[in-house]
Amino acid sequence: MTTQVLNSRVNKTMNKTKLSFLILLLVGLVAPFAIYPVFLMKLLCFALFACAFNLMLGYGGLLSFGHAAFLATGGYITGHTIMQWGLTPELGVLAGTLCSAGMGFIFGKLAIRRQGIYFAMITLALSQLVFFLYVQTPFTGGENGLQGIPRGELFGLFSLEGNLPMYYFVLAVFVIGFAVIYRTIHSPFGQILKAIRENEPRAVSLGYDVDKFKLVAFVISAALAGLAGSTKSLVFQLASLTDAHWHMSGEVILMTLLGGVGTIFGPIVGAATVVTLQNYLSQGPLASWVPVILGLIFVICVLLFRSGIVGEIQKFMKKNFN
Amino acid sequence: MSQDFVLETQGLIKEFKGFTAVDDVNLQVQRGHIHALIGPNGAGKTTCFNLLTKFLTPTHGKILFNGTDITRQSPTDIAKMGMVRSFQISAVFPHLSVLDNVRIALQRKLGTSFHFWKSERSLDVLNDRAMALLEEVDLAKWADTVTVEMPYGRKRALELATTLALEPELMLLDEPTQGMGHEDVERVMALIKKVSVGRTILMVEHNLHVVSSLSDRITVLQRGAVLTEGPYEEVSRNPQVREAYMGSEAA
Ligand SMILES: Nc1ncnc2c1ncn2[C@@H]1O[C@H](COP(=O)(O)OP(=O)(O)OP(=O)(O)O)[C@@H](O)[C@H]1O
Numbered sequence: 001m002t003t004q005v006l007n008s009r010v011n012k013t014m015n016k017t018k019l020s021f022l023i024l025l026l027v028g029l030v031a032p033f034a035i036y037p038v039f040l041m042k043l044l045c046f047a048l049f050a051c052a053f054n055l056m057l058g059y060g061g062l063l064s065f066g067h068a069a070f071l072a073t074g075g076y077i078t079g080h081t082i083m084q085w086g087l088t089p090e091l092g093v094l095a096g097t098l099c100s101a102g103m104g105f106i107f108g109k110l111a112i113r114r115q116g117i118y119f120a121m122i123t124l125a126l127s128q129l130v131f132f133l134y135v136q137t138p139f140t141g142g143e144n145g146l147q148g149i150p151r152g153e154l155f156g157l158f159s160l161e162g163n164l165p166m167y168y169f170v171l172a173v174f175v176i177g178f179a180v181i182y183r184t185i186h187s188p189f190g191q192i193l194k195a196i197r198e199n200e201p202r203a204v205s206l207g208y209d210v211d212k213f214k215l216v217a218f219v220i221s222a223a224l225a226g227l228a229g230s231t232k233s234l235v236f237q238l239a240s241l242t243d244a245h246w247h248m249s250g251e252v253i254l255m256t257l258l259g260g261v262g263t264i265f266g267p268i269v270g271a272a273t274v275v276t277l278q279n280y281l282s283q284g285p286l287a288s289w290v291p292v293i294l295g296l297i298f299v300i301c302v303l304l305f306r307s308g309i310v311g312e313i314q315k316f317m318k319k320n321f322n
Numbered sequence: 323m324s325q326d327f328v329l330e331t332q333g334l335i336k337e338f339k340g341f342t343a344v345d346d347v348n349l350q351v352q353r354g355h356i357h358a359l360i361g362p363n364g365a366g367k368t369t370c371f372n373l374l375t376k377f378l379t380p381t382h383g384k385i386l387f388n389g390t391d392i393t394r395q396s397p398t399d400i401a402k403m404g405m406v407r408s409f410q411i412s413a414v415f416p417h418l419s420v421l422d423n424v425r426i427a428l429q430r431k432l433g434t435s436f437h438f439w440k441s442e443r444s445l446d447v448l449n450d451r452a453m454a455l456l457e458e459v460d461l462a463k464w465a466d467t468v469t470v471e472m473p474y475g476r477k478r479a480l481e482l483a484t485t486l487a488l489e490p491e492l493m494l495l496d497e498p499t500q501g502m503g504h505e506d507v508e509r510v511m512a513l514i515k516k517v518s519v520g521r522t523i524l525m526v527e528h529n530l531h532v533v534s535s536l537s538d539r540i541t542v543l544q545r546g547a548v549l550t551e552g553p554y555e556e557v558s559r560n561p562q563v564r565e566a567y568m569g570s571e572a573a
């Protein structure tokens with residue numbers, strides 16, 4: 001009996017989330033008719049990047065300070081395989097994603113045993129190593145990056161040169177990536193991941209090999225960060241060192257914390273906020289102050305709204321409508 | 323007389339930077355017993371548990387579980403073999419529901435714990451078993467509660483249910499009644515008694531009332547070494563024990 005009550009409650013929250021998904025999807029479908037598609041695509045790419053990062057921090061309890069490496073790797077590999085090997089865009093994106101996953105596996109193998117700040121430090125060190133590697137190796141184009149990556153034809157059939165078809169491709173990629181994350185969180189695997197975040201020694205004592213679970217989560221997270229980078233390189237037809245810089249690792253942390261770590265929609269909101277601010281501010285007289293303003297917002301957010309925008313909204317709803 | 327030991331240690335030693343926390347401990351836990359490990363604060367009881375479950379690696383010595391040497395196994399493997407521990411401070415998953423806490427333990431047997439592509443609804447088959455376990459520790463009506471909101475005594479009961487979910491052959495309980503009110507202590511005692519049927523329990527406990535009424539055998543640790551071992555009557559008569567341990571707590 002109690003189980004049934006429980007199930008009905010779980011179903012209700014599930015349905016609410018599903019409804020939110022549907023509304024978001026509809027908004028996503030009509031948005032390019034109201035807002036400049038390239039801006040939207042940028043937003044979606046960063047939202048996916050932040051969601052991928054959130055899987056690690058919010059659900060795995062591990063703060064990675066090296067996710068820029070995966071974003072950049074996705075972009076470079078996609079650019080390279082499309083320009084040099086003539087791959088179609090979906091295959092180029094797939095190649096980028098797989099390489100990021102592979103890199104995630106290596107990072108994970110080396111870092112996952114460390115806890116807390118040591119984990120962050122090792123991922124940072126490794127991503128710096130990758131950064132310097134990309135500065136030196138010729139295939140990345142060094143300081144110039146890979147420019148003029150052709151968007152090509154999806155499955156060799158549909159041209160993505162126009163911004164509208166490209167937008168729908170990016171939207172589809174985002175939906176797939178987001179679905180993967182959502183399912184991962186709400187899977188048997190996700191349950192154990194949450195248990196590890198909640199109480200790691202207890203999870204060990206129940207017979208779970210926690211390092212393996214963290215590693216799998218890290219690889220999924222890296223793969224999706226790579227997917228975001230790959231897609232972004234098609235959107236801007238550019239893969240550059242900016243993506244590999246540690247600033248980028250910091251930015252994704254900012255986005256996730258701002259939106260609400262450990263919430264499913266938080267990273268999307270956070271990414272949207274940061275990208276929008278960057279866009280508006282960089283056009284005005286405050287352009288050179290963008291990092292300062294973002295930093296200020298970050299400080300305020302950390303001090304006042306610990307659980308981020310979405311987290312605070314959830315708290316508010318719970319207090320007033322439950 | 324041949325005896326059947328579930329757990330045996332041979333010359334177990336743990337040194338922390340020149341300080342010996344566990345000093346040449348030879349422990350033998352007989353199958354079916356409730357075996358108590360007692361001793362003053364800092365005697366090395368928790369460290370012993372950490373060694374047995376491989377949360378710490380012994381500096382010297384051997385650990386045998388059902389006759390097999392497990393000294394080199396990982397904590398995960400040891401749990402899988404059927405030796406499951408609890409912790410001195412209550413070990414629950416605070417922000418998961420009470421039912422989910424138990425399901426986490428049950429889930430391992432399904433063998434789908436790495437399946438990140440499956441729906442969590444595939445775990446619903448465990449609900450009946452989970453509810454039965456909660457029923458057993460009187461927590462059925464809390465199933466839906468977020469664990470962190472429960473009183474302390476209930477959390478310990480939940481921990482016990484979670485441990486039981488694995489149907490361990492040997493349960494290691496670290497101070498199961500610590501910090502509990504009188505009523506909770508009685509309830510947990512009854513519970514331990516109930517679940518001890520058909521399994522072996524090794525338990526660290528300060529409350530001598532609990533120790534005397536539950537345990538078949540007692541090992542007394544002092545400064546890392548075994549002071550004496552035997553049934554309660556025998557141990558409690560030992561003058562050294564009285565002086566070292568009981569003198570302060572139960573004169
Ligand atoms: N990781 C560690 N590093 C250094 N010393 C440790 C470590 N763990 C425990 N000790 C020391 O080992 C000794 C035994 O500690 P332990 O926790 O095993 O005692 P205990 O018998 O469980 O005591 P209590 O009744 O207070 O729980 C203590 O002096 C403690 O300070």
Ligand SMILES: [Mg+2]
Pocket residue numbers: 367368369410
């Ligand atoms: Mg202790």
